[in-house]
Amino acid sequence: MKTQKEYNQCQRPISCHNCSSNQICQAWVDFVKHHNDTKPYAHFDLRVSLSMPSIRKYVMDRAKIVTHSFYPFIHFEKKNSRYGNKGPKKPRELYYCSHLDRCVYQRYAFLLNYQYNIWACENNVDDVAIAYRDNLGKNNIDFAKDAFDAIRSFPQCFILVGDFTNFFDNLEHQYLKKMMCEVLGVERLPQDYFSVFKNITRFSSWDWKDIVKAAGENIEERGIRKKINSKDTVLNKEQFQKSKNDIKKNVSGVGVPQGSPISAVLSNIYMIEFDKDIKRYVASKGGIYMRYSDDFIIVLPYERDTEIADFTSYIFSYVESMKGLIDLQKEKTSCYTYKNKVVYEGDQPSSINYLGFLFDGKNIRLRPRAITKYYYRMRRKAHTIGRSNWTSSKGRHISAKELYSIYSRNDEKQTFIDYAKKAKGILKLNDQEADALIKHHKRKIAKAIKEGQKKCKRQIEI
Numbered sequence: 001m002k003t004q005k006e007y008n009q010c011q012r013p014i015s016c017h018n019c020s021s022n023q024i025c026q027a028w029v030d031f032v033k034h035h036n037d038t039k040p041y042a043h044f045d046l047r048v049s050l051s052m053p054s055i056r057k058y059v060m061d062r063a064k065i066v067t068h069s070f071y072p073f074i075h076f077e078k079k080n081s082r083y084g085n086k087g088p089k090k091p092r093e094l095y096y097c098s099h100l101d102r103c104v105y106q107r108y109a110f111l112l113n114y115q116y117n118i119w120a121c122e123n124n125v126d127d128v129a130i131a132y133r134d135n136l137g138k139n140n141i142d143f144a145k146d147a148f149d150a151i152r153s154f155p156q157c158f159i160l161v162g163d164f165t166n167f168f169d170n171l172e173h174q175y176l177k178k179m180m181c182e183v184l185g186v187e188r189l190p191q192d193y194f195s196v197f198k199n200i201t202r203f204s205s206w207d208w209k210d211i212v213k214a215a216g217e218n219i220e221e222r223g224i225r226k227k228i229n230s231k232d233t234v235l236n237k238e239q240f241q242k243s244k245n246d247i248k249k250n251v252s253g254v255g256v257p258q259g260s261p262i263s264a265v266l267s268n269i270y271m272i273e274f275d276k277d278i279k280r281y282v283a284s285k286g287g288i289y290m291r292y293s294d295d296f297i298i299v300l301p302y303e304r305d306t307e308i309a310d311f312t313s314y315i316f317s318y319v320e321s322m323k324g325l326i327d328l329q330k331e332k333t334s335c336y337t338y339k340n341k342v343v344y345e346g347d348q349p350s351s352i353n354y355l356g357f358l359f360d361g362k363n364i365r366l367r368p369r370a371i372t373k374y375y376y377r378m379r380r381k382a383h384t385i386g387r388s389n390w391t392s393s394k395g396r397h398i399s400a401k402e403l404y405s406i407y408s409r410n411d412e413k414q415t416f417i418d419y420a421k422k423a424k425g426i427l428k429l430n431d432q433e434a435d436a437l438i439k440h441h442k443r444k445i446a447k448a449i450k451e452g453q454k455k456c457k458r459q460i461e462i
Contacts, residue, residue, distance in 0.1 A: 031110045032056065035261075042229045043098040044071045044240065050103050058100075059107040065192040071098035072204040072247050073257050074211065074234070093169075095205060095257035105261040108196045112183070113265045119183045119272065128275045131293040132264035141423050143290065144355040147297050148364060148427070150288045151352075154301040156339035157287070158308050160315060161354055163332035167294035168258040171270050172325050173201045176256075179269050200256050200266070204249045211235065214243035267293060274322065281314060297354055308337070357423070363430035366420060371433050374416045378407045379448045386452020400449055407445055417441055 036051035048055050058064055073095040097105060117133070120126040130143045151157060164170075177197060181189060189197060211234050212219045217227070228234055235243070256263045275291060278298070282289040287300035300311050312335065319328055336352055337344045343352055343361040351358040351365075358365045382403060390398050408417055420434050429435075 027114060028110060031106075035106050039099060039102065040229065041096060042231050042234045043074060043096065044233055044235065045098045045100055046232060048099045048103060050106060055100070055103050059103050062190075062192040065104060065108075066195050068104060068195060070101050070104075070199040070203075072206045073097050073260075074208055075205040075248075076208045093258070095203075095259050097257075097260050101199075102261055104196065105200070108193065109262040109265050112180070112262070112269065115183050115185075116265060116269055116272075123272070123276055125272070125275045125279050128279050128289055129268045129271065129291050131291070132268060140292065140355040141419075141426050143292060144357045144364075145427055147288070147290055147299070147354055148352075148357075148359045150299050151338050151343075151359070151361075152341075154299070154338065156303075156337065157299050157301045158311050159300075159336040159338060159343075159352060160298040160312070161334050161336070161352060162296050162298075163329040164294040165327045165329040167326075168263060168267060169255045170327070171256050171267065172254050174253075175325055176201070176266060176270050179272050180266075182272065183269050196262070200260060200262055202250055203257055204247050205257070206247050210243070210246040214239050214246065264293070271326075274326065277318065278315070281318075285311070292355060295355070297352075308335075357427065364427045365429060365431035366423065366434045368433060370416075371437055374407070374437070375444065378403075378445060379451070381406070382445070382448035382452040384452075386449070386454070403449065404442070404445060408442055 032050045036049055038047050038049040038051070040047075050056055050059070076094040076096075078092045078094055113132070117126070120129065130138070151159060177189065180193070180197065181187060184190075184193070188194075209219050212224060212228065215228060215235055216239075217224055221227070256266055271291065275289075279289050282298055282300060285300050287298065289298050290296065298311075298315065300307075302308060302311070316328075319326065334345060334353075336350060338361055341361045343350050343359065349360065351360040353367065356367050356370055358367060385398055385403065388398075405415075407415060409415065410418065417438060420438055423429060424431075424434060424438065
């Protein structure tokens with residue numbers, strides 16, 4: 001195993017999970033610095049974070065983690081339409097872990113990701129799994145550029161863009177454990193790791209609607225979520241004990257809750273054999289393979305059209321050999337060819353949709369849906385504020401400046417406008433819609449504010 005010196009200032013030639021000096025590890029210090037926030041939502045325990053020395057001491061005590069009692073996740077089913085009231089509502093399963101549990105998961109996400117980075121370098125897949133990595137120094141704009149530049153570098157090539165079906169929901173637990181052992185270089189998971197693994201796979205959850213009912217509140221009440229989140233805990237001890245039969249346990253043998261601090265690194269670990277085998281095949285053909293969570297792209301140069309059938313046969317056969325572990329989402333898996341600086345799907349000119357960008361062989365554009373979503377959310381926010389006479393639920397005055405800070409430029413936090421400008425610079429976008437967004441977004445915000453004010457005025461008159 002490589003020494004950690006290559007990845008951090010630590011000189012110890014031992015694995016992170018066996019190290020007794022992580023409290024002075026610079027990588028851990030840096031991690032805490034970027035993950036020390038306290039979450040605003042209420043849960044079954046009080047709000048804590050890694051910013052608190054007592055919490056850091058607790059999560060670093062392996063003996064305590066072995067016996068740690070994890071609370072149930074709070075489960076939401078969010079029906080969200082990307083275009084307001086138009087189109088079908090797509091439900092999203094959301095899970096929130098308790099505050100102390102979050103800190104435990106963060107600690108072990110750090111340890112696992114640290115070891116995964118080492119494993120990825122040693123096995124030549126460091127450039128494959130590009131999501132949720134803390135050592136690459138890039139974002140999805142950079143990764144999209146890498147993919148499109150690779151395509152452009154070939155006179156002609158075959159491109160496969162794929163998506164795995166219900167990725168996080170279908171992670172098979174025993175296989176995941178096996179891959180964790182592989183990354184950690186152990187035959188059996190250490191007890192503290194096993195405790196975390198057991199609780200993130202056989203996780204329990206409590207539906208939000210049942211929690212509201214147990215709290216003696218009305219789920220239909222406007223602002224009920226804000227009301228409950230204003231409390232120290234969602235339920236008191238008596239309410240918890242009285243209604244704990246509502247807790248559901250995941251006994252399916254598959255799946256981890258998407259959104260937990262550790263789920264992302266577990267997904268990368270789960271895919272190590274797939275990544276290694278596909279990378280080996282693609283590299284042997286002079287191509288590239290990149291995977292961003294459950295989205296991946298394969299680019300393979302070819303000279304004869306007959307080679308394409310060989311490519312697809314190998315890739316799809318390999319995926320089929322892993323049936324039960326992973327499965328391709330057919331409706332989101334597309335094959336393209338690139339020649340004469342044009343992208344084709346079949347024999348028709350087309351565009352590759354990857355990481356939020358469209359590429360037709362010459363030009364790169366932002367996905368129109370992303371721009372539509374920006375305008376929809378901005379208008380909805382402005383109208384909501386206008387209807388409330390620019391006053392928060394707690395009676396605080398809300399200024400137009402606050403709206404601009406969310407939907408225009410912000411020096412403290414990146415907005416979508418900042419993102420669009422960065423993409424334009426890095427990817428050299430040839431995109432009239434994106435240009436109009438960047439140039440005229442302030443005028444659009446001002447218009448939305450006026451519309452909100454008019455709605456507020458009509459309400460007052462009524």
